[in-house]
Amino acid sequence: MLRISLSADTYSGIWGDNALVSYEAEGAVIHFSGDFPLRRIQQAARQLQSQGINSASLEGTGWSYERQWAFYCGFANTKTQVELRWASIDEDELELLNARRRSADWVRQVVNATPEAMYPEKLAEEAIAFLGGIAGDAISHELIVGDALVDHGWIGIHSVGRASSRPPVMLTLDFNPTGNADAPVAACLVGKGITFDSGGYSIKSSEGMVTMKCDMGGAATVTAALGYAIEQGLRQRVKLILCCAENMIAGNAYKLGDVLTYKNGLSVEIVNTDAEGRLVLADGLIAATETKAPLVIDAATLTGAAMMAVGSDYNALFGLDKELVFKAQQLSELVNEPAWPLPLEKWHQGHCPSFYADTANSRAQKGGGMGGASNAAAFLSRFVDTDNSSWVHFDLASCFRDSGDSRWAAGATGLGVANIAALLLQ
Template identity: 40%
Template sequence: MATDIKVGTTGDSKPVWFVKSGGLESSGVSSAALAWAKANGFDGQAARVLTIPGDDGEISGALFGIGKDDVRLVAGKLASGLPKGEWHIAGAVREPELTALAFLLGGYKFTRYTKKDDAEVTLTFPDGADQKEVKRLAKAVTLARDLINTPTNDMGPMALEAVVRTIAEEHNATLSVVKGDDLLTKNFPMIHAVGRAGSQEPRLIDLAWGDRNAPRVTLVGKGVCFDTGGLDIKTSSGMLLMKKDMGGAANVLALAGLIMDAKLPVRLRVLIPAVENSISANAFRPGDVLTSRKGLTVEIGNTDAEGRLVLADALALADDDEPELLIDMATLTGAARVALGPDLPPFYTNDDAFALEVATASEAVADPVWRMPLWQPYDAKLSSRIADINNVTTDGFAGSITAALFLQRFVAKAKIWAHFDIFGWNPVEKPHAPIGGEAQAIRALYRLLKQRYPAR
């Protein structure tokens, strides 16, 4: 079901009342609607929609349950739960902007390979919602979801570059791309090694936007467009969702779009190493030693830990600019999912004040993240007998932490660095999101950036 949101109501618009669990009696609905709700066992259960019949038998309105604790983003269920037509919210809502955004996100459908629906359910913007901001956020989340949902046959390194090029043109940003064997001459050896077995040339995509004298904010996104695991091949079940292994790239592109569209006063740089980790005669091997852009040598303990390799070269380049803020996002480890599940991305940073900013922004916009420690004693687990560092540990413990510690080796000059180990996927349906690709942490980071660098 498609959805839309607009300004102002018409004579055809029907009301929907938000009802807390246990709050039916105080909801303000008519006595007839109250009796109808009780007869149908409705008492504000989260995400439940109950239509109300009028005297003529037609639908006259609806009740919508928001749960005991006024569940945030639950309004996304309105997009699929309300019948076709125009609707408005009766009375005030506690978080109008999140309510409007949730409605738009709940109406998302990935329609690239299926028939597109015409808009069927329309909601009037609730009072107090910034319409431009809501649509900006919905556009960004939709971009991230679309990119992740697109299979690799249509979203390989070439197609991902084309998307970045379109975004650059839309915002008058500059774009440069280093690909193929030029990665070796330009000193990106690990990006080349990971991607050279793919059918499409590996590449480093580099977008720049904004005043050169503004504070430097750099985003690095893992763009592994498909991950077979390389010669340490994944199982078939482990490979099934690997089209989403470019979820870091999708999310930083969505965040970059927010920054540029809002015209935040920063010097933005976006770096995306775009590769396929494939199997061929020239694939990199377990036991190989690669020399990174930074000069550190890396022993390959497992070819399925490839994301940290391509990120390392990109982070080393980003770090040379000494940015004020350096953020990388990646679908990096299964260990992060074991620790925190699919809905709560861990993040790592070397700055306590920044971590507090992230947590505060996360709570404000209902975009959950959780700080994890850069526990330095675990750094020794990455030791190698023949190289400066191994790309994996031997015991398998603390996998997300040791991956972050690996990346930290390649950042020295940035004032603040943060790493987000996202999942980029909804394994189960939520009120505001179907099963499939997902934007994670970008709404929190966007709010943080708006507060740090307010638009003039």
């Protein structure tokens, strides 16, 4: 194990002026002085890992909780399970670090898995196993698979997933630590679980499709967030709804021009089969509304427009309850998982008009046209009882890296997990 210590002194010497990392007989030293010290620590960890170091021990003074977590984020690797020994700190903080790592490692495991290995039913099974391992008998679940979705009225998930040889699934998981079957549901989490997205007949290019195993990042994020919140002492009833499907092409695939009529009576014209995430989330949000939960949170790798707006270091936030959106942003800063609000008003619901239905699922323009992320969020808002529930939508622009960079390995980042867990604990 390489011993890693911290120094607030700027380095100047054989390792280069202002080097992030220097080496001495006892191990490596990270020099974090300067602007954005947490980013510098994360960059240093990535640098160490890229040099083939997979086992590290954080030692010496200065290793606060936030600095240790920044090191982990840079040190985590796509191909290799790294070994990391935390610095000696407060026992509660140590438990928190371990719990947060378990959730982040699980997200990496399921999101980075190949689409052949991580299909809709498998994703649901992994979520059940992960949360069952944390909460035990406080967890119960229901799976609705394949054509049974139609019988229950879940037309969006079924339509998007019916062309795949592996059936679509809706998972409803109930965390109820009260033991009272009539206990009110305090919050409902909804996650987009598109385990592979070809784009359907609005087919993606090869370069746009190659990383589309990440399109279940929303489902992974809300599942891990619930697990992390439970490990921090969540004692209220929370339901988790995962909307899982493969968006594939076949003779029975849903098509442009189709009209879907949802369980709440809303009709939707399909003008882009690659705007499928909002179609499956609509079912999940209707189901969340049926629970009468006062708080509804959904998360999805929903739009490229959000990534264009906030880049890959932030998640985008949307909601009609401005106080809740502001709270989500405040908590994102507290847990060092940056998020930023983008515009959403009721009138955005009229930005995807249809001649044949109540609304279209997008606009027939590249990327959904101007304001595509806001229009997608507005589409989702149609399926939430926003008069009686507070709702916030996370468009997860920062949850996945197509390739490695100076701070992150390629693949899932886990950004959003602690933010959503913090909202649950509020």
